[in-house]
Amino acid sequence: MMLDRHQLEAFAAVVETLSFERAAERLNVTRGAISQRVKALEEALSTVLLVRDKPLALTAVGEVLLKHVVAIRLLEADTYSQVRPHGVEGRGMMPLAIGVDAHSIDTWFSAVAQRLIERNTVELEIVVDDADPAFPVLTRGEIIGCVSTVPRPARGCAATLIGTMPYRCVASPAFMLRYFCKGFTLHSATSAPAVLLGKRTAMLDRYLDAVFGVAAARYRKNFLPSAASQFEAIVAGVGYGLLPEQTVRSRLASGELVDVMRHMALHVTLYWHHWRAAPPVCEAISSDIVNSAREILQTSGAEVASQAAAPTTT
Incomplete structure (x- = not known):
């Protein structure tokens, strides 16, 4: 099963900002869209990823998934650096x-x-x-x-x-x-x-x-x-x-x-x-x-x- 990249990034943004609202601002979407993506990701994996308390906390499975998102980002950055060693316009390191x-x-x-x-x-x-x-x-x-x-x-x-x-x-x-x-x-x-x-x-x-x-x-x-x-x-x-x-x-x-x-x-x-x-x-x-x-x-x-x-x- 391929995990949806938009759902993964929504989940990661919530974890990194500790807020559904701030995650929505970062990704330029509504708070409802962020909530739906995270919920859809949890349903696809049949498990809870976030403990929705204040502050937000990761479950054990959520920790594994966050590490997966970071690894994807790093792998993608490494690929771009090899394909375009002098950088890609509009793309930060x-x-x-x-x-x-x-x-x-x-x-x-x-x-x-x-x-x-x-x-x-x-x-x-x-x-x-x-x-x-x-x-x-x-x-x-x-x-x-x-x-x-x-x-x-x-x-x-x-x-x-x-x-x-x-x-x-x-x-x-x-x-x-x-x-x-x-x-x-x-x-x-x-x-x-x-x-x-x-x-x-x-x-x-x-x-x-x-x-x-x-x-x-x-x-x-x-x-x-x-x-x-x-x-x-x-x-x-x-x-x-x-x-x-x-x-x-x-x-x-x-x-x-x-x-x-x-x-x-x-x-x-x-x-x-x-x-x-x-x-x-x-x-x-x-x-x-x-x-x-x-x-x-x-x-x-x-x-x-x-x-x-x-x-x-x-």
Whole structure:
């Protein structure tokens, strides 16, 4: 059975605008026409695609169908780029979104993004999301892939190892003198204010556990909204925290920051999660990201070989 393209686009417009009215404005039709098309699509599939509450929500089948619509759009854009490499008059390029955490985009992924923009004819959107993993938007098709520390992929997706990112636990010299003058102990670590990015506490929890051999159940957690604000707070002596080694290397060398536990880094393994069945343009971009990331990040050759031989999928 061939799905009706007008019905699919009406459904996608409702999901993307979260409104039947706004979907009608986008497609230059009446609200009734949008409602009829979505209803006809649900009848053709014999299932409900949208939970018509406020806000609108997708059903499990609706998530699968939205991903299908995005894949069709990307495949069509890729076909046009091959048939008419210099563009088609009146036709815009297909936007394509990728999910990346704030620390990655501020360090290694910025170089990867530049390569993607130079090599591809799509309009790239980098969605910075520290929800780890950012799988709901991936499975719905809102993004074509995301960087995550989680090795197990979401339904219908695959996960590829791309490397490790070393973090250092750092503080300003003044902060060290105030809170850690007698050493970095479990008591001082849990008494001193820690500065974290967003609501992500797992990394610092892991680090403290590795240092002291016991879980630090409670410590003073302060959450900041961006990697830049976290970095500035630590440099200003407001708190201590984990930052990518690439970010703090020069500050450690100059003495502006101090590594609270010298020679002990936290190595965070990163994975690229992507659709298992994807249009060629998505597969090419995923390949670019994996290859570029492995050039930049510290990766174990044995792990990469193992990952290539047996990719993790569900």
